[in-house]
Amino acid sequence: xxxxxxxxxxxxxxxxxxxxxxxxxxxxxxxxxxxxxxxxxxxxxxxxxxxxxxxxxxxxxxxxxxxxxxxxxxxxxxxxxxxxxxxxxxxxxxxxxxxxxxxxxxxxxxxxxxxxxxxxxxxxxxxxxxxxxxxxxxxxxxxxxxxxxxxxxxxxxxxxxxxxxxxxxxxxxxxxxxxxxxxxxxxxxxxxxxxxxxxxxxxxxxxxxxxxxxxxxxxxxxxxxxxxxxxxxxxxxxxxxxxxxxxxxxxxxxxxxxxxxxxxxxxxxxxxxxxxxxxxxxxxxxxxxxxxxxxxxxxxxxxxxxxxxxxxxxxxxxxxxxxxxxxxxxxxxxxxxxxxxxxxxxxxxxxxxxxxxxxxxxxxxxxxxxxxxxxxxxxxxxxxxxxxxxxxxxxxxxxxxxxxxxxxxxxxxxxxxxxxxxxxxxxxxxxxxxxxxxxxxxxxxxxxxxxxxxxxxxxxxxxxxxxxxxxxxxxxxxxxxxxxxxxxxxxxxxxxxxxxxxxxxxxxxxxxxxxxxxxxxxxxxxxxxxxxxxxxxxxxxx
Amino acid sequence: xxxxxxxxxxxxxxxxxxxxxxxxxxxxxxxxxxxxxxxxxxxxxxxxxxxxxxxxxxxxxxxxxxxxxxxxxxxxxxxxxxxxxxxxxxxxxxxxxxxxxxxxxxxxxxxxxxxxxxxxxxxxxxxxxxxxxxxxxxxxxxxxxxxxxxxxxxxxxxxxxxxxxxxxxxxxxxxxxxxxxxxxxxxxxxxxxxxxxxxxxxxxxxxxxxxxxxxxxxxxxxxxxxxxxxxxxxxxxxxxxxxxxxxxxxxxxxxxxxxxxxxxxxxxxxxxxxxxxxxxxxxxxxxxxxxxxxxxxxx
Numbered sequence: 001x002x003x004x005x006x007x008x009x010x011x012x013x014x015x016x017x018x019x020x021x022x023x024x025x026x027x028x029x030x031x032x033x034x035x036x037x038x039x040x041x042x043x044x045x046x047x048x049x050x051x052x053x054x055x056x057x058x059x060x061x062x063x064x065x066x067x068x069x070x071x072x073x074x075x076x077x078x079x080x081x082x083x084x085x086x087x088x089x090x091x092x093x094x095x096x097x098x099x100x101x102x103x104x105x106x107x108x109x110x111x112x113x114x115x116x117x118x119x120x121x122x123x124x125x126x127x128x129x130x131x132x133x134x135x136x137x138x139x140x141x142x143x144x145x146x147x148x149x150x151x152x153x154x155x156x157x158x159x160x161x162x163x164x165x166x167x168x169x170x171x172x173x174x175x176x177x178x179x180x181x182x183x184x185x186x187x188x189x190x191x192x193x194x195x196x197x198x199x200x201x202x203x204x205x206x207x208x209x210x211x212x213x214x215x216x217x218x219x220x221x222x223x224x225x226x227x228x229x230x231x232x233x234x235x236x237x238x239x240x241x242x243x244x245x246x247x248x249x250x251x252x253x254x255x256x257x258x259x260x261x262x263x264x265x266x267x268x269x270x271x272x273x274x275x276x277x278x279x280x281x282x283x284x285x286x287x288x289x290x291x292x293x294x295x296x297x298x299x300x301x302x303x304x305x306x307x308x309x310x311x312x313x314x315x316x317x318x319x320x321x322x323x324x325x326x327x328x329x330x331x332x333x334x335x336x337x338x339x340x341x342x343x344x345x346x347x348x349x350x351x352x353x354x355x356x357x358x359x360x361x362x363x364x365x366x367x368x369x370x371x372x373x374x375x376x377x378x379x380x381x382x383x384x385x386x387x388x389x390x391x392x393x394x395x396x397x398x399x400x401x402x403x404x405x406x407x408x409x410x411x412x413x414x415x416x417x418x419x420x421x422x423x424x425x426x427x428x429x430x431x432x433x434x435x436x437x438x439x440x441x442x443x444x445x446x447x448x449x450x451x452x453x454x455x456x457x458x459x460x461x462x463x464x465x466x467x468x469x470x471x472x473x474x475x476x477x478x479x480x481x482x483x484x485x486x487x488x489x490x491x492x493x494x495x496x497x498x499x500x501x502x503x504x505x506x507x508x509x510x511x512x513x514x515x516x517x518x519x520x521x522x523x524x525x526x527x528x529x530x531x532x533x534x535x536x537x538x539x540x541x542x
Numbered sequence: 543x544x545x546x547x548x549x550x551x552x553x554x555x556x557x558x559x560x561x562x563x564x565x566x567x568x569x570x571x572x573x574x575x576x577x578x579x580x581x582x583x584x585x586x587x588x589x590x591x592x593x594x595x596x597x598x599x600x601x602x603x604x605x606x607x608x609x610x611x612x613x614x615x616x617x618x619x620x621x622x623x624x625x626x627x628x629x630x631x632x633x634x635x636x637x638x639x640x641x642x643x644x645x646x647x648x649x650x651x652x653x654x655x656x657x658x659x660x661x662x663x664x665x666x667x668x669x670x671x672x673x674x675x676x677x678x679x680x681x682x683x684x685x686x687x688x689x690x691x692x693x694x695x696x697x698x699x700x701x702x703x704x705x706x707x708x709x710x711x712x713x714x715x716x717x718x719x720x721x722x723x724x725x726x727x728x729x730x731x732x733x734x735x736x737x738x739x740x741x742x743x744x745x746x747x748x749x750x751x752x753x754x755x756x757x758x759x760x761x762x763x764x765x766x767x768x769x770x771x772x773x774x775x776x777x778x779x780x781x782x783x784x785x786x787x788x789x790x791x792x793x794x795x796x797x798x799x800x801x802x803x804x805x806x807x808x809x810x811x812x813x814x815x816x817x818x819x820x821x822x823x824x825x826x827x828x829x830x831x832x833x834x835x836x837x838x839x840x841x
Binding site for chain 2: 341343373385407
C-alpha cells in the first residue's frame with residue numbers, strides 16, 4: 001500500500017488540532033494555578049481524608065495542611081495512619097473521600113507517577129532507586145536528555161553534577177549508585193524528587209539508617225530546600241530530630257487526627273501524651289497486683305542483650321505476673337520480644353528458668369521451654385493465611401510433637417472447637433482459611449495456637465493493634481484470665497491505659513535500652529510518659 | 543468418607559480434562575482403548591500412555607512437594623541423567639543389582655541434599671539454586687559415562703524399564719505404588735500440613751516451631767529420590783545411559799504436570815494424586831498427537 005497524499009494531509013491536520021488542544025488545556029491549567037496560587041498559604045492541604053480497608057478504618061476524617069517553606073513532622077505510633085495518609089497524598093492509594101488541594105487546585109493523583117508530575121515527591125527509608133545504575137541515570141531515569149533519539153550521556157552527567165552541587169555534594173555521577181553510602185543515596189533520591197516534582201517533598205523515615213554526621217548533612221540539605229519554599233513532610237520516630245528540624249507537628253493516633261501544633265510551643269511530654277494516651281486519666285493501680293508479686297521469680301534473664309539490637313537488660317518474671325513493656329516505636333520493644341523468644345540470639349547474659357540455665361537459641365528451643373510468642377505483625381509472622389482456622393490452631397502443638405506423631409483429625413477438631421468457643425473466635429466454621437477472618441479473630445486464633453501448647457511464658461507483642469474496639473476489650477479480659485491461671489506474660493503495647501490496667505510491673509524502653517521499671521503504685525500512664533520523655537536530660541546520668 | 547468426597551471434588555476438573563482428551567483421541571484413533579494380552583502382559587495405547595508417562599509422573603511427585611514449599615526444582619532432568627549414568631557404570635562394573643540401585647538412589651538423595659542445602663541453609667532462591675545442578679548435572683553425568691553411551695545387559699536392571707508385573711509394565715507399577723505411598727505418607731503424618739504451612743508463610747512457620755530447614759531439605763531430597771527412580775527407568779528402558787538426552791527438558795514437563803494438577807506455583811495447598819493425573823493428561827496429549835499420525839512433511 002502506497003501512502004495516499006490526501007489521507008496524509010488529513011492525518012497531519014488532525015494531529016495539529018490535537019496538539020493545539022493539548023497546548024490550550026495546559027495553558028488553562030497553568031493560568032488557573034497562577035491565579036489561585038497567590039491566595040493559598042498552604043501548598044498542600046488535605047481535608048477530611050477517609051480511607052478504609054476491609055475490616056478497618058485506616059484514616060478517619062484526617063485534616064493535614066502543609067505550608068510553603070516549612071518542615072512539618074508527621075508523627076504517630078505504628079498503625080496510627082501516617083503511611084496511609086502519605087500514600088493517599090502520593091497516589092499510592094486512592095482515598096475514599098475527602099479533598100486534596102495542591103497550590104489551591106483540587107487534585108486526585110491516580111498513581112505515584114501522577115503525583116510526582118503534579119509536584120509531590122517522596123523519598124523512602126529504603127532508597128527505592130536502582131543501585132546498579134549510575135547516579136546520573138538514577139536522577140534522570142525516565143527523562144534522560146536525548147540527542148538523535150539516543151541518551152545524551154555527557155549532557156546527563158553534566159546536569160546531574162550541577163544538580164548535586166546545589167546540595168553541596170561533589171561525587172562522580174557516572175559511578176553506580178550502590179557504591180555510595182546510604183546518606184548519599186538519600187541525597188540523590190531527594191535531588192531526583194525535588195528536580196522532578198519541586199513543590200512538596202515527603203521524607204519517610206529518612207534518617208533511620210544514618211549516623212549522626214550523615215543526619216546533620218541531610219538536615220542541612222532539608223533546611224536549604226525549606227528556604228527555597230518547598231513544603232516538606234518529615235516522618236520519623238526520633239523525637240530529638242523532630243525538635244531539631246521541624247516547624248510544626250501533626251500527630252495521628254488510631255487513624256484519627258490528634259492535633260497540629262507549633263513545635264516551639266509543644267513540650268516533649270505533651271507530644272508523647274498526644275502520641276500514646278487519650279487523656280491522662282490517671283488510671284491508678286488497684287491493690288490486687290501487689291499480691292501476686294509474692295511468688296518466687298520463675299524466669300530470670302540477667303544482663304541479656306544483643307549488640308546492635310538491644311542493650312543488655314535484666315528481667316524477672318514470676319508465675320501469674322504480667323510484665324508490661326512500654327516505649328515508643330523503635331525503642332527496642334520488639335527487639336526485646338525477639339530476643340526472649342530466640343528469634344534473635346543473645347550475645348550476652350544468661351536466661352534461667354526456675355534457677356536452671358535455659359537454652360533459648362531459636363524459636364523451637366524457646367517453645368521446648370514452654371514459651372509462646374504472638375508477634376506484632378500478624379500477617380507476616382503469625383497467620384498461615386491459606387490454612388484453615390483448625391490447622392492454624394493445631395500448628396504449634398503439632399510442630400512440637402513432630403511430624404511422625406500427627407494429631408488426628410478428631411483431636412484437631414476438638415482443639416479448634418474448644419478454642420473457638422473459649423476465646424469466642426468468630427468464624428463460620430473451623431475449616432475457613434484464616435486469612436478471611438477479621439484482625440481480632442486472627443489474633444485470637446494465634447493466641448489459641450499458643451494456648452494449645454500449654455505454655456508457661458507467653459510474649460504478646462501489641463496484642464490489641466489494628467483490631468476493633470469490641471475485640472480489644474475481649475483480648476484484655478483474656479490477658480487477665482491467663483495471668484489468673486498462673487501463666488507468666490510479657491506484654492508489649494503502645495496503649496498505655498491497657499498496660500496500666502493489667503500489668504503488675506512495667507519496664508520502660510528508650511533508645512534500645514531498658515531505662516526504668518515501675519512497680520505497684522508507681523504504675524500510672526503519667527509516670528510512663530515521664531520515663532519515656534525523660535530523654536536528653538537523664539542521658540548523661542544513665 | 544468426608545475426605546474422600548473432598549478429594550473427589552478436588553480432582554474433578556483434572557478428570558474431566560483427561561476424559562475430554564481421551565475422547566478426542568478416540569475420535570481420531572478408534573483403536574485407542576483396545577487392549578490385548580501377550581506373554582502375560584497387557585498391550586495397547588492406553589497402557590502406552592501409562593508406561594511412557596512414568597518418568598514425568600515420578601518427577602511430578604517430588605516436584606509437587608517442592609512446589610508446595612514455595613520452591614521449584616529445575617535440576618530433576620539432569621539428576622535423572624546422573625543417576626542413570628551411575629547405575630549404568632555400576633552395572634558395567636559388574637556390581638550386584640542391589641548395590642547398583644542403592645548407588646543410583648543414593649546419588650539422587652545427595653543431589654537433593656545439595657539443592658536443599660542451597661535453598662534452606664544458604665537461602666538462595668530455589669529457581670537459581672536448582673539451576674546450578676540443572677546446568678552442571680549433565681557434565682557430571684558425562685564424567686561418569688566418560689563421554690560415551692554406556693550400555694549394559696544386566697537383566698535385573700533391564701527388568702525395571704521393560705519388565706512386567708501383574709499384567710502391567712514395571713514403570714507403571716513403580717509410579718503408581720510410589721506416588722500413592724508418598725501421598726499416603728504425607729497425609730497420614732503431619733508432614734503434609736507442615737509443608738503447606740512452610741510454603742504459605744515460612745517465617746510464621748519457623749516462629750511456630752516448625753523445623754523449616756530440615757523439612758525444606760527433605761522436600762528437595764524427595765525430589766532427588768524421584769529423579770533417581772525416573773532416571774533408572776529411562777536408563778533401563780534403553781539399556782544404556784545417555785548423559786546428553788536422558789530426562790532432557792523433563793523438569794518442565796514435571797512442573798507442567800504439577801500445575802495442570804492444580805497446585806499453585808506460589809506454594810501451599812498441594813495434591814500429589816492430582817499431579818499424577820496431570821502427568822497422565824500430558825502424556826495422553828503426547829501419545830494422541832503421535833497416534834493421529836500426521837506425517838511431518840504433510841500439509
